[in-house]
Amino acid sequence: MPLLRASRPSLWEAEFAADADSARIAGAAxxxxxxxxxxxxxAVFxxxxxxxxxxxxxxxxxxxxxxxxFGAVTAAPG
Structure with a gap:
């Protein structure tokens, strides 16, 4: 994350704000x-x-x- 903060601070701020909103609405876990x-x-993609x-x-x-x-493939047996 340090590279993102340094290279694209407005994007990092938006991501951080979205994560904070998500935690407030859905819970931290x-x-x-x-x-x-x-x-x-x-990573899989x-x-x-x-x-x-x-x-x-x-x-x-x-x-x-x-x-x-992707969901269908990973849920399929075998």
Whole structure:
């Protein structure tokens, strides 16, 4: 976060304010969990999602909504 604060202070302030609002509305635990999941989803997309979507696009099967497709794939057994 120090790099974001230094390079884009207005963006950092907006992110911080949004997180504070979320914690106030949904609670600190729920907000913390959502932030953890957002980070995890970002890492998964960076590691696998781009390749997965490229392959689906080549097959003409790119999903309309990545998040719905990701949820379905991760919830599917086996």
């Amino acid at each position: 729920a907000t913390g969990r959502a932030l953890e999941l957002a980070g995890l989803l970002g 960076d590691g696998l999602g781009e390749r997965w979507l490229s392959e689906l696009e080549e097959d003409g099967a790119r999903p309309q909504d990545f998040y719905d497709a």
